Amino acid sequence: MTVMTLTGNYAVAYAVKLARVQVISAYPITPQTTIVEKLSEMVDTGELKAKMVRVESEHAALATVFGAASAGARAFTATASHGLLYMHEVVWWAAASRIPLVMAVVARAIGPPWNIHVDHQDIFDQRDTGWIISVAQENQEVLDLTLQAFRISEDPRVYLPMMVGLDGFILSHTMAPVDVPDQEEVDDWLPPRRQPYYIAPETGVVMGNIVPDDDYYMLRYSMQKAMEQAKKVIEEVDREYGKRFGRSYGGLVECTLCDDADYYIVITGSWAGEAKEAARKLREEGYRVGVARIRFIRPWPGEMVRELAARAKGLVVFDRAISFGSKGPLFLDVAATAYGLTSMRGVIGGLGGSDVTADDIAGVVRDFVGEVEEKGSVYEPLYWLFPAKYRGKFEAKEVVA
């Protein structure tokens, strides 16, 4: 193990190298670019023995690594925002082909207007595609998740591709000390890829041709079953990784200050750091607040969220994305899991990288607790945490069903 000072993007690149990825293909997009640059350098200098296919678009990038993985190679790509949207068709294709792959998604707002800063709209746009979708809080976790992604994706109980989400700039371009495991240790923990089906002259395997409708239905059913299995695999891999490398994150959900909490902040991504700080402040004021950081938005950790909801006085869900005409996508999942069990508020904040501080989060939670204590039960699915300069000029609580 070596401690290196790495940006989130370089943490991705080092994990890809340690995983002995064989084929890489990517198209540059801010803020993912330095992943491609670092990997190109590693391949060109021979530090990483892999093929780097420098394609002309993201659609091609994912198709390239999908082709490589279909032939049985370990493959990786990375993108962000518009790049992810552009490859969306292939995102579906890769998952439903049940081909293990890993992709880093450096979360960034979607235009127009152009904005290169973080929100989670791009990641949530992929929510229903059949990919395992994880979101990291900090750079160490970026490296750990990227390594674990190969184990999870290639597990025979899963065989689904996996995204590792990391917040644009806040993680991707910010340096932090990262424990980088030794190659031998990783080799021992992550064996070479084995896949029972792959395309080669001798296998005669055909992938993706037409199926009867009823069989199509059953293939979709099998993807859902694989997602359920993936929950177990994710927990297992997290535990094993902890034993081997000394870091465990609690599996699908990382719960902080949860033991005696009455209220929970439900959140995903790097701003969980601010949420934790807010919870600590609130505890000093006497509020018993915990933070449930959703590490995996797919498979959805329904059991754990329901468990929390059953013992909570209330949940405050923070979304950095919105499903226009409805609510925040994280809130929708929480509400579908926990509706009726407890009070809820769905907060929309930090769109397009607009700043959200620990004090902002604490303020929303304080206000929510006050309302719950006063009214007994609160259901507020759409609460706007406006950027500071617009706060007070618009109504934060929107009345919707």
Place this chain on the structure above:
Amino acid sequence: MVVRIQDLPRRRYGMPGNAACPGCPEAMGLRYIKMALGDNVVLVIPAGCSSVIQGIWPKSGINFPILNIVFASAASAAAGMKAAFEMMGRDDVHVVVWAGDGGTADIGFQSMSGAAERNDDIIYIVADNEAYMNTGIQRSGLTPYGAWTTTTPLGKKEHKKNLPFIMIAHDVPYVATASVGYPHDFIEKLRKAAKIRGFRYIHLHAPDPVGWRFDPSLTPKVAQLAVKTGMWPLFEYDRGVFRLSPFSKPYKDPSKRTPIIEYLKLQGRFRHIIDKPEEIKKLEEYVDRLWYWIDALEKAFNPSEKARELLSRHA
């Protein structure tokens, strides 16, 4: 390297029960690929008729390992597969893209151009039936002037895009045209391509009885007439040398060409223009322009030994 029919493998590569229409040129072309290259081949097929011809899971009507892939990125998926085979020490596997004119000239052009520019080590074959046949005969960038399609009900107003010339300009090692009417020529070109490394492009003219409105028994005849009228010249560009293929050589002389009308009148898609001399003239002029280009390419790429060395940098 002369290909003789009696020497070709007799194995069946298109299996009974495949979903090709009667007289389908793609079913013909697919067979020739394995006849030419043997079994060390995997196919990458984007959306198109060939996605359907394979038939219904869990069986396949085509005796190939196949990766079906989205419309726009067949060349990329093939490049990825080839990279994987190379990493696994299996450099000898031929990764072949089999795409239609839409998947090549239009929606798939970007990814194909990218693979060509990178000189990815794949064989790219376009089965050109001159329209989007699988969705029901809509115009493509490779539909010829005047042809009826369901999106050009009064005839297409633009000429066919000259894709092989565009591919030569990509400076790839091998570009050839072929036709289902001349299987031995196609097979010979496939075998030649197989011996070259890098991006190899073969443009297979594939007259389609359903979309072109002719009798399914006439596929080879219509294909041959395209060559004999000069509408579809057979040639190859091999690492700096441009050659007309033997079957097209006579038609360099316009007087030897069969009149275009003989080609057009067999096809219902030209029914509305065969009585309009001014429309026929537009196609005749197209053929003259095409041959002007061919003449120019023949002169340009008939290089001295020294120039040839320079031009064959991909070899």
